[in-house]
Amino acid sequence: MHYQHRHPHGRGRIHFRGPFPNRQDLLERLENYRRDLEQELAYVSDVIEHLRDREAAASQQQEEQEQA
Secondary structure, three states: OOOOOOOOOOOOOOOOOOOOOOHHHHHHHHHHHHHHHHHHHHHHHHHHHHHHHHHHHHHHHHHHHHHO
């Protein structure tokens, strides 16, 4: 699996155009933002797991070569 660093636009802050949103709009935006953060966290977790698996496989392969 190939991982690329992504640069999604509008991440990291909630931007408002015009007047400050009403309570319902703000709640909706915050919920969407939370979902985005959860997706980003899942992506980062996958990358970490991938790197750890790759490192473990390399270590295991090296040990097998040393024993042979």
